[in-house]
Amino acid sequence: MNHKLTAQPALIDPFGRTVNYLRISVTDRCNLRCVYCMAEDMIFLPREQLLSLEEIETIAKAFVGLGVNKIRLTGGEPMVRKGIVGLCEKLSSLDGLNELVMTTNGVLLDQHANDLAKAGVKRLNISLDSLQAKRVKQITRHGQLADVLSGIEAAGNAGFERIKLNVVVLAGVNDDEVIDLAEFALVRGFDISFIEEMPLGEISSHKRKDTQVASLSLAQRLAEKFDFEPENNLDLNSNQLSNKGPSRYQKVSGYTGRIGFISPMTDNFCSRCNRVRLTSEGKLLLCLGNEHSMDLREIVRDNTNAEVDLPIAIRDAITRKPEKHHFDANKTDIIRFMNMTGG
Numbered sequence: 001m002n003h004k005l006t007a008q009p010a011l012i013d014p015f016g017r018t019v020n021y022l023r024i025s026v027t028d029r030c031n032l033r034c035v036y037c038m039a040e041d042m043i044f045l046p047r048e049q050l051l052s053l054e055e056i057e058t059i060a061k062a063f064v065g066l067g068v069n070k071i072r073l074t075g076g077e078p079m080v081r082k083g084i085v086g087l088c089e090k091l092s093s094l095d096g097l098n099e100l101v102m103t104t105n106g107v108l109l110d111q112h113a114n115d116l117a118k119a120g121v122k123r124l125n126i127s128l129d130s131l132q133a134k135r136v137k138q139i140t141r142h143g144q145l146a147d148v149l150s151g152i153e154a155a156g157n158a159g160f161e162r163i164k165l166n167v168v169v170l171a172g173v174n175d176d177e178v179i180d181l182a183e184f185a186l187v188r189g190f191d192i193s194f195i196e197e198m199p200l201g202e203i204s205s206h207k208r209k210d211t212q213v214a215s216l217s218l219a220q221r222l223a224e225k226f227d228f229e230p231e232n233n234l235d236l237n238s239n240q241l242s243n244k245g246p247s248r249y250q251k252v253s254g255y256t257g258r259i260g261f262i263s264p265m266t267d268n269f270c271s272r273c274n275r276v277r278l279t280s281e282g283k284l285l286l287c288l289g290n291e292h293s294m295d296l297r298e299i300v301r302d303n304t305n306a307e308v309d310l311p312i313a314i315r316d317a318i319t320r321k322p323e324k325h326h327f328d329a330n331k332t333d334i335i336r337f338m339n340m341t342g343g
Contacts (some may be wrong), residue, residue, distance in 0.1 A: 010067030011314070012149055013321035021061045021275040023072045024056060026084065028280040030076040032105050033141040034129075036168050036197050036211075040141060053087045053281045055300045059278060060091055061178070062310035067097040073121075075282065079108040085115045094121025097125070107143065109151030113158040123162045124195075131184060131251045139173065156188060164191040164260075169218060170211040176219055179225050186226075186255040193260035194218050219250075227253035264288075270323065282315070286321040312332035
């Protein structure tokens with residue numbers, strides 16, 4: 001009898017965690033200016049500092065060769081990057097990559113959803129922080145709800161394996177919409193994740209300590225409306241959600257979609273971290289909440305030996321992956337904005 005051998009994990013950090021997931025920011029540019037993500041007046045990187053699409057492909061190929069089997073494309077807004085569909089086609093064809101997924105604000109999905117699905121993108125995460133047009137404009141500074149809803153509809157018809165809506169919950173801004181947003185997602189067969197705001201990048205629109213909403217309080221509120229199935233033994237009476245990963249999903253009776261909670265502020269999930277991030281300028285970030293990084297652009301750019309040098313550098317970087325982050329809503333220790341981070 002033939003027995004299929006299981007390959008051993010290629011990238012293991014100092015704390016025994018297997019790194020098999022890479023998030024890539026393909027651009028720092030965005031067509032929105034969400035208040036929790038960016039400053040109103042942003043200065044973007046000169047284009048020559050950004051990784052080329054070919055450089056992104058080379059780095060991604062090196063990671064897949066080291067056992068990474070999932071890649072998420074993010075931004076900024078990934079669909080403002082010219083050539084994004086072609087990049088998706090090349091990445092999705094990498095031998096060993098099981099999943100190519102994307103996070104988007106949805107504004108351009110009406111134009112590109114079908115092409116992305118055909119190019120091999122399997123799942124989408126779409127930002128939707130409100131169902132009220134005035135609030136969407138307030139949160140994004142100039143986005144239009146109608147554009148996002150058209151994009152969501154197009155995505156729903158394009159044949160992706162799964163779609164998830166992401167909601168950053170801000171007290172006094174959109175926290176009164178969590179029931180409506182959950183119902184919007186569930187009736188369409190989508191998942192939805194409610195996300196605690198993180199203190200990344202200096203902003204002037206609000207004080208983050210004043211807009212914090214704990215995931216546990218949202219879970220308790222949602223449980224009054226929806227019947228949670230005990231998929232992960234969610235204890236609504238505990239002090240924490242005891243995340244088993246960044247998003248703690250709950251099945252909901254009567255629906256195929258799930259409700260998730262991402263709790264970087266109140267329920268540290270770092271013990272199960274399996275990811276690293278590549279910024280739009282080629283820095284490999286080893287933790288969302290720390291500045292530990294390695295410059296991969298200098299290794300891949302104008303280097304005829306990049307295919308040999310990259311795996312060595314990546315392995316070395318993983319040995320310095322920190323154990324966990326330490327976010328504090330009262331201060332901003334990480335000055336980079338999310339648009340450069342890779343989601």
